[in-house]
Amino acid sequence: MDYQAANDLLKDRVILVTGAGDGIGRQAALTYASHGAVVILLGKTVSKLEQTYDLIVAANGPEPAIVPLDMQGATEQHYIDMATTIEEQFGRLDGVLLNAGMLGVLSPFEQIDLASWETVMKVNVTAQMMMTKPLLSLLRKADDAALIFTSSGVGKKGRAYWGSYAVSKFATEGMMQILADELSNTNVRVNAINPGATRTSMRSTAYPGEDANKLKTPAEIMPTYLYLMGPDSQDVRGQSVDAQPK
Ligand code: NDP
Known part of the structure; x- marks a missing residue:
């Protein structure tokens, strides 16, 4: 996307980023902070956060907050408690970037392992729903709030062997639209x-032979x-936006 954000685009906004310790989420947290946001860093591995x-x-950004949470084991009560603490x-x-996710195991459909399927659905779908529910009342208290889900190309068109991950991303698209x-x-x-x-460890796991x-x-x-987190997208709703349009 050809978009130039103002330096103070997110000044004083409070933004939760999940999966903020690695990959895209880590970069999003750094970028939001560099545009003035107080970022709440949620993830599984505390040292990465x-x-x-x-x-x-070190970059003189607003002091962030850290929320260690394993979305695989977390219950509804964990998310309710987290929302209470944030409140x-x-x-x-002012914003939530639901970025954390897992790939699971790529395999032919006939060989999908039920335990692995259920883990992917828990982290990529159920946890997103459980987290979003108690956060909505906090988002409603902002003047202008953005909630962003993370989809995938295989969540729009199915692809052989992407089993549980692709189904979880189709569900994510549905949750966003609803x-x-x-x-x-x-x-x-x-x-x-x-x-x-995008050059991350998830991508290199999915495509080990690729030149990153x-x-x-x-x-x-x-x-x-x-763009989608800040006020310039105020009229954009219910869209699934490609960060790298063809
Ligand atoms: P990474 O694997 O690099 O990062 C994933 C992040 O999610 C990590 O910070 C990880 O934390 C966190 N996470 C994973 N499982 C849990 C859990 N159980 N509880 C809490 N946090 C967890 O992936 P990417 O940065 O590549 O992916 C980010 C998002 O973008 C994902 O939703 C992915 O599906 C999507 N995506 C990525 C693409 C790509 O090419 N990279 C393409 C299309 C979509 P920790 O490191 O502590 O485990």
């Missing part, structure tokens, strides 16, 4: 981003992440 925290502070600390949320419709007359706009092939240097870096796809 601390690295993102240190990078933001106590910040009073509202919420966008329910919230169409509110201050909360709901969209999704399909990052496209030919892929876009997370930093190169940030214009779409800034």
